[in-house]
Amino acid sequence: MPFQPLQRISVRLFSSCCSLLENIANWIQDRPRISPWFYKHHSAEADYRDHNGRMFANLHEQERMLADGQRMAFYQQAIRQHIKRGDRVIDLGTGTGILAALASRQGAAHVYAIDHSDILKHARTLAIANQIENVEFVATHSSAFNTEGPVDVILHEQMGDCLFDEDMVANVTDLRDRLLKPNGLILPSVFEFFCEPINITNARLVPFIWELNVCGYDYSCLEYNRPQDSSYYHLSSSDLNLVDHFLGQPEPVLTIDLHTVNAADLPPQITFTREVINAGRLDGFAIYFRARVDHDLTLSSDPTDPQRAPHWGFRILRCEGEIYAEGDVIETTLTVGKWPELDTWRWTHVKQLAANRALATRAV
Numbered sequence: 001m002p003f004q005p006l007q008r009i010s011v012r013l014f015s016s017c018c019s020l021l022e023n024i025a026n027w028i029q030d031r032p033r034i035s036p037w038f039y040k041h042h043s044a045e046a047d048y049r050d051h052n053g054r055m056f057a058n059l060h061e062q063e064r065m066l067a068d069g070q071r072m073a074f075y076q077q078a079i080r081q082h083i084k085r086g087d088r089v090i091d092l093g094t095g096t097g098i099l100a101a102l103a104s105r106q107g108a109a110h111v112y113a114i115d116h117s118d119i120l121k122h123a124r125t126l127a128i129a130n131q132i133e134n135v136e137f138v139a140t141h142s143s144a145f146n147t148e149g150p151v152d153v154i155l156h157e158q159m160g161d162c163l164f165d166e167d168m169v170a171n172v173t174d175l176r177d178r179l180l181k182p183n184g185l186i187l188p189s190v191f192e193f194f195c196e197p198i199n200i201t202n203a204r205l206v207p208f209i210w211e212l213n214v215c216g217y218d219y220s221c222l223e224y225n226r227p228q229d230s231s232y233y234h235l236s237s238s239d240l241n242l243v244d245h246f247l248g249q250p251e252p253v254l255t256i257d258l259h260t261v262n263a264a265d266l267p268p269q270i271t272f273t274r275e276v277i278n279a280g281r282l283d284g285f286a287i288y289f290r291a292r293v294d295h296d297l298t299l300s301s302d303p304t305d306p307q308r309a310p311h312w313g314f315r316i317l318r319c320e321g322e323i324y325a326e327g328d329v330i331e332t333t334l335t336v337g338k339w340p341e342l343d344t345w346r347w348t349h350v351k352q353l354a355a356n357r358a359l360a361t362r363a364v
């Protein structure tokens with residue numbers, strides 16, 4: 001047929017134009033200064049949902065999660081141990097459908113696999129190709145999702161680098177309160193949140209600009225002009241060589257159980273102390289988490305742990321370099337406007353010298 005090549009070219013041209021327009025739209029939406037010229041203003045929450053949905057439609061985001069062996073081993077084991085034959089399960093934020101598929105293979109009677117992102121079209125294809133049955137895909141945000149009766153298990157992977165930044169607590173507890181059986185299970189449910197004083201490896205350390213003296217060129221005069229943009233004061237990394245050591249003994253500054261917590265219970269301020277056991281320069285505070293299922297099954301994003309789940313970044317809350325000796329104490333206060341929004345977090349610390357503490361103890 002003489003028209004076939006022409007038709008094929010037209011179809012290719014049309015789909016190239018569509019994907020070009022989609023890329024331009026995404027590019028505009030990612031630029032807050034330009035996007036109001038093209039799009040009506042939405043609420044911050046709507047903007048976040050939109051950003052989240054588009055981020056997870058990106059195949060590379062999904063690849064990074066799926067290739068994270070620690071993450072997948074943790075979920076595989078958790079599902080094997082806790083999903084029982086005949087369970088009705090919600091997989092909140094199913095992505096490519098991997099956790100829903102594992103739950104189905106474990107014998108779940110029905111899995112509602114919900115996601116608000118366009119990734120769901122691939123999840124549907126994958127389930128058919130892998131002969132997964134009992135999984136019902138629902139394209140929706142979880143807050144708009146409903147089932148006919150309550151479910152036995154809510155399965156989810158909603159942890160952001162800073163644990164709370166993908167709105168895990170609000171998303172999961174909303175489904176828990178509406179759709180989980182009274183003794184139903186949330187998998188995973190226990191999370192430990194860490195904020196540890198760290199020393200950064202000298203070769204990797206990037207001080208604030210006013211702390212720099214580069215080849216005798218002194219930058220301290222720029223201190224008067226400290227940036228107001230809060231994102232300047234934290235950085236994200238997955239570099240295992242970044243953190244040289246923790247100054248104190250790490251312990252969670254907050255532990256939550258999604259079976260019982262409510263978003264309103266998260267404290268607006270946490271104050272904690274660390275006695276310095278590994279002397280050195282304090283360069284900042286590492287934010288990371290540990291998820292716990294049973295006593296022995298954990299998933300960690302600890303920046304000093306070679307067994308950490310590698311695809312999660314960890315955040316460093318930066319501070320000016322300050323030398324600490326063994327026995328000194330760092331008292332830190334973390335004040336949080338909204339837990340899912342790192343830009344609303346503020347941190348300060350006070351140094352108590354070991355020598356002064358010894359004097360005070362002797363006086364008592």
Ligand SMILES: C[S@@+](CC[C@H](N)C(=O)[O-])C[C@H]1O[C@@H](n2cnc3c(N)ncnc32)[C@H](O)[C@@H]1O
Pocket residue numbers: 052053056057065066092093094095096097098099114115116117119140141142143156157158159171
């Ligand atoms: C971190 S990914 C996990 C994907 C998949 N469960 C896995 O473990 O590979 C989170 C997914 O949840 C989806 N998501 C986030 N919040 C959601 C919400 N409130 N309702 C529905 N989907 C949501 C995102 O689009 C994304 O696909």
